[in-house]
Amino acid sequence: MSVTIEARLPTVSEFTALRRETRWGTPDPIITKTVLKRSFSGVVATDQNKVIGMARTVGDGCLILYIQDVVVTAPHRSKGVGRALIRAVIDEALTSCLPSCTIGLFAAMGQAGFYEKLGFHVRSTPSFGPAMQGTLSTLAKATNAA
Numbered sequence: 639m640s641v642t643i644e645a646r647l648p649t650v651s652e653f654t655a656l657r658r659e660t661r662w663g664t665p666d667p668i669i670t671k672t673v674l675k676r677s678f679s680g681v682v683a684t685d686q687n688k689v690i691g692m693a694r695t696v697g698d699g700c701l702i703l704y705i706q707d708v709v710v711t712a713p714h715r716s717k718g719v720g721r722a723l724i725r726a727v728i729d730e731a732l733t734s735c736l737p738s739c740t741i742g743l744f745a746a747m748g749q750a751g752f753y754e755k756l757g758f759h760v761r762s763t764p765s766f767g768p769a770m771q772g773t774l775s776t777l778a779k780a781t782n783a784a
Contacts, residue, residue, distance in 0.1 A: 640685060641719055643726045647680035652689040656709040660746075678703060679734075681726040683710065683719050690714045693723040699734055705743040724756050744769065 648656065650671055654664045665673065674680075678699045683691035691710040697703035705727055710719045731739060742761075745753050750760060762768040772780075 641690070641714070641717075641722065642684050643722050644682050644684060645679070645726065645730060646682060647674050647677055647694060648682050648689060648692045650674065652682065653692065653707070656689065656692050656711070657707065659711055660709050662707075662709075677706075679727065679730045681723055681730065683714070683723055685714065691719050691723055693727050695727055695731065700736055701739055703731055703735060703739060703741050705741060708743070720752065721756065724753075742769070 647653075650667050653670055653674060654667070657664050664670075674694075676696070678695045678697055680692065680694035682689050691708075691714060693708040694706050695703045696706055705724070708720060708723060710723070728741070731741065741758075743753065743758065745758075754760070
């Protein structure tokens with residue numbers, strides 16, 4: 639295995655194929671193109687010129703970044719590819735973000751330990767509170783009802 643990390647966003651087809659593998663859903667190509675265009679940065683992992691992983695960031699690129707879509711294909715998991723993707727995203731942030739920039743992410747179920755080994759911490763602390771999320775449609779209904 640000869641994995642290379644490239645500082646670039648995946649193409650629409652690469653993004654779709656990797657997300658399909660995770661069962662996270664695959665937006666239509668027009669939405670995917672917009673998603674990628676609005677990303678702050680991205681990296682892809684390739685093995686023999688085939689994309690086998692990706693990670694991207696979204697945010698203001700100064701104070702706040704969120705790591706999104708960390709995906710590694712099943713045959714390449716547990717081989718350091720995910721760690722290399724996160725390291726590359728952090729290295730990219732070092733070139734453009736303030737040292738105090740907050741880097742956040744939502745870990746997939748069962749993956750918190752992976753991220754903790756890389757220096758991330760679970761947010762449910764007295765000073766930060768728990769990480770929270772909701773879909774736009776649900777939140778729009780809830781905020782109108784409140």
